[in-house]
Amino acid sequence: MIDAKEVTIxxxxxxxxRAIWTLKRVTSHELIGLMDKARGWSxxxxxxxxxxxxxxxxxxxxxxGRPFSYAPAVGEQDSMTAAATDLFxxxxxMQAGTTLANVIESRDLSQDDIKNLQQILAQKAKTAPEMVECNCLPKDVKQDCDC
Amino acid sequence: MIDAKEVTIxxxxxxxxRAIWTLKRVTSHELIGLMDKARGWSxxxxxxxxxxxxxxxxxxxxxxGRPFSYAPAVGEQDSMTAAATDLFxxxxxMQAGTTLANVIESRDLSQDDIKNLQQILAQKAKTAPEMVECNCLPKDVKQDCDC
DNA sequence: ATTATGAGTTTACAAGTGTAAACTAAGAGT
DNA sequence: ACTCTTAGTTTACACTTGTAAACTCATAAT
Structure with a gap:
């Protein structure tokens, strides 16, 4: 497995x-049919x-031999985490917390997901700061904003 | 304010x-200095x-007049939420929950952020399903994967 | 052995992005 | 009024992305 952080998708x-991850192993033939059905791609x-x-x-x-198969070389969960981490x-x-809250509100989460998240949050609460500072400007720039 | 969902950044x-959001109003001169300092851009x-x-x-x-100022036309929080939502x-x-967990682990969150998240999760737990299904393939595709 | 067909490889091409130079117009200073 | 300087506008150019056609090489069928 290649490190997901090394690959930009x-x-x-x-x-x-997503199709390849889900099926784990596909021929181009299958994939072509799938993507046509799913996205209407040629x-x-x-x-x-x-x-x-x-x-x-x-x-x-x-x-x-000729009909090759194709399989993921990067993990799905790793790639997802890498992409999301990169975005954040x-x-x-400073606004990551609220953003995460907004995202979570709109996601379908399982009971297990929720328990897991709660556990992580409880843990983080032990050492979390009162405030997270804005990191949008070089620290030596005067910044009297309320942001 | 323009709707953040209409704009791709x-x-x-x-x-x-980020610089403009933080300063709320800048001249190109200030911005040029900032980006040079922050990113080394010309x-x-x-x-x-x-x-x-x-x-x-x-x-x-x-x-x-000539030295114009520039201000955000989309909200920062809205843009962040739109970008993150779009990604997810x-x-x-099916793996959004774990991904969110991974992201949260690596973020700095304030006590308030955490409380907010906890409140949202408690709420969601009331109606959350036992399992979230994989939505990576068209539903009529046979899919006997453990994904 | 020859051909059709399915699978894989190359080429294409417009739009968007990262990065920046060149050019032009409006004010500031003389 | 003339010129310098600063701010704003155009042009540039290579790389990536979305989308797809064209071409070539194995292999299965005849």
Missing amino acids: SDSEWEVM ESTTKTLLNRLIKKNAVQKIGT DHMCA | SDSEWEVM ESTTKTLLNRLIKKNAVQKIGT DHMCA
Whole structure:
């Protein structure tokens, strides 16, 4: 498995990856049918995306004979966490909490997910600061904003 | 204020937006200095990004005379929530919970953020399902995976 | 052995992005 | 009124992405 942090997957590529992750192993034929059904993509489009993913090391080609199979080379959970972490890393730290709250409100979460989150939060509460500071400007820039 | 969901902000543009959001109102001069200090960008680069943001309606030009000022035309929290929601919308629903957990572990959250999250989770727990299903394949595709 | 067909590889092309130079117009100073 | 300087606008250019056609190479069928 390649480290998910090393691989950048574009939006369309994500669609392909999701199918591959879910099926674990596919032929291009299956994938083409799937993406056509799911997104209405032409055969060519799926082929291109698959090749780009191989080149990026997000997918590995399996087998020797002609109908090859394709399997994920990066983990789904790892890729998801890497993508989400990357996004938050580029946003204001001060508002991350509220953003997370907004996201959570709109997600379907299982009872187990919720318990897990609660446990993590309880843990974090023990050492959490009273305030998180805005990290949007270089620290030496005067910043008398209420942000 | 323009609806954040209508505006797509690229990575570099985010850096500029963060500065503008934090300062609420800037001149291109200030912004150029800031981005140079924060990212080492040349004057030209900041100017280009600022113009793209204006064209996208993420930033508004203020004033009539020559040194114009620039202010956000979309809200920061709204944009953050829109970006994060969009990301999660494109990922497997089944693993969103774990992903959120992973993200939360690595964030700095304030006591208030945590309380807020806890309150939301307690609420969600009341109606949360036992399991969230994978939504990565068209529902009519046979899918005997353990995913 | 020859051909059709399915699978894989190359090329294409417009839009968006990161990065920046060149050009132009409005005010500031003389 | 003329010129310097600063702020704003245009152009540039390579790389990525979304989308897809064209082309080529194995292999199965004849």
